[in-house]
Amino acid sequence: MKVSVIGGGSWATAIVKILSENSRINIRWWMRNADAVEHIRKLHHNPKYLSSVEFHPSKVKAYHKIKDAVKGSEIIILAVPAAFLAESLNDLSLKHFENKAVISAIKGMIPETHQLVTDFIKEKYQVPLERQAAIAGPCHAEEVAFEKNSYLTIASPDISLAENFADLMNCRYVRTSAISDLYGVEYTAVMKNIVALACGITHGLGAGDNFQAVMVSNAMLEIKRLLSAVAPAERELNASAYLGDLLVTAYSQFSRNRSFGNMIGRGYSVKTAQLEMNMIAEGYYAVKSIAKLNEQWQIDMPITRFAHAVLYEKNSLKKEFNSLKNSLF
Numbered sequence: 343m344k345v346s347v348i349g350g351g352s353w354a355t356a357i358v359k360i361l362s363e364n365s366r367i368n369i370r371w372w373m374r375n376a377d378a379v380e381h382i383r384k385l386h387h388n389p390k391y392l393s394s395v396e397f398h399p400s401k402v403k404a405y406h407k408i409k410d411a412v413k414g415s416e417i418i419i420l421a422v423p424a425a426f427l428a429e430s431l432n433d434l435s436l437k438h439f440e441n442k443a444v445i446s447a448i449k450g451m452i453p454e455t456h457q458l459v460t461d462f463i464k465e466k467y468q469v470p471l472e473r474q475a476a477i478a479g480p481c482h483a484e485e486v487a488f489e490k491n492s493y494l495t496i497a498s499p500d501i502s503l504a505e506n507f508a509d510l511m512n513c514r515y516v517r518t519s520a521i522s523d524l525y526g527v528e529y530t531a532v533m534k535n536i537v538a539l540a541c542g543i544t545h546g547l548g549a550g551d552n553f554q555a556v557m558v559s560n561a562m563l564e565i566k567r568l569l570s571a572v573a574p575a576e577r578e579l580n581a582s583a584y585l586g587d588l589l590v591t592a593y594s595q596f597s598r599n600r601s602f603g604n605m606i607g608r609g610y611s612v613k614t615a616q617l618e619m620n621m622i623a624e625g626y627y628a629v630k631s632i633a634k635l636n637e638q639w640q641i642d643m644p645i646t647r648f649a650h651a652v653l654y655e656k657n658s659l660k661k662e663f664n665s666l667k668n669s670l671f
């Protein structure tokens with residue numbers, strides 16, 4: 343089976359490693375950086391992300407042209423930050439997606455249209471949601487590189503697609519399961535990034551573990567209100583695809599969103615924090631989309647409001663922190 347992976351960052355690299363464990367799969371890996379493609383072809387490592395991981399050339403072929411990477415594959419996995427997705431797929435047309443399953447590994451929203459990734463793919467490339475899935479669950483790429491035990495949940499309205507893909511990703515150190523709640527896991531992934539940003543900001547401002555625990559429990563309620571309003575369904579929010587992902591992102595040393603927020607809380611400008619990190623904090627873009635959408639939804643979201651006010655309204659950090667403190671319980 344041929345599987346295409348789109349993206350050259352840490353999560354794409356981790357996904358290629360996981361899929362390489364499966365003897366049934368050949369991977370066609372696209373990334374925009376031509377030097378990185380050459381490096382992988384010659385030296386079998388991604389030079390910029392998870393560079394300790396070695397790829398076997400008979401299993402993993404790297405491409406600089408996206409059309410070559412998707413040729414003949416049955417599954418396309420999207421693993422670039424949401425803000426760069428439209429631009430990354432620019433050279434592809436409807437025919438490149440015909441009869442293929444599309445799996446989103448992205449935990450963000452399309453900034454220009456405020457769409458979930460699967461809605462964007464459905465609208466632009468006419469791939470129905472039943473041919474799409476999302477990879478959810480608490481999992482940092484860095485831990486995959488070290489083969490630390492991890493759990494992933496694959497969500498698709500077509501449960502057999504979710505189960506089949508979950509089966510492909512199951513390996514010695516990754517255990518997978520399948521559910522049908524596609525929108526639920528996509529919105530939760532977007533929200534947990536925003537919450538982790540807010541946790542980082544408040545930590546940077548001096549808040550301790552007591553406050554963070556209150557933030558995270560309030561965040562679950564905020565996510566629950568959002569899901570009940572925009573994607574109502576029976577779901578187990580305590581499952582690892584929801585609560586687990588929120589916890590790892592809010593607490594982990596590897597979390598980009600938390601680290602980015604922490605720098606903001608300590609007084610860095612957005613530009614400096616971005617330069618310092620060299621990785622993407624999806625929550626920075628997503629908070630703008632969720633705040634915009636909430637002008638219509640009118641859901642009570644104090645944590646999102648706090649992150650938006652700090653990052654985009656340039657309000658005083660101290661004033662916003664005080665108002666957040668008064669909204670939590």
Ligand SMILES: NC(=O)C1=CN([C@@H]2O[C@H](COP(=O)(O)OP(=O)(O)OC[C@H]3O[C@@H](n4cnc5c(N)ncnc54)[C@H](O)[C@@H]3O)[C@@H](O)[C@H]2O)C=CC1
Pocket residue numbers: 349350351352353354374391421422423424426429447448449450481482483484620621622623624
């Ligand atoms: N890193 C992780 O542990 C996990 C990441 N994800 C999600 O995976 C997606 C990809 O994120 P990561 O691999 O973590 O990214 P990353 O932060 O490791 O790497 C950044 C990526 O963005 C690309 N990029 C940077 N500037 C660009 C530009 N101007 N135009 C086009 N591409 C540009 C880089 O080439 C690189 O592929 C995100 O939605 C993230 O939320 C999901 C689960 C785990």
Ligand SMILES: O=C(CO)COP(=O)(O)O
Pocket residue numbers: 449479480481482535538587590591596597598599600622623624
């Ligand atoms: O989604 C993730 C872990 O499950 C990654 O979160 P960060 O982008 O904050 O590192």
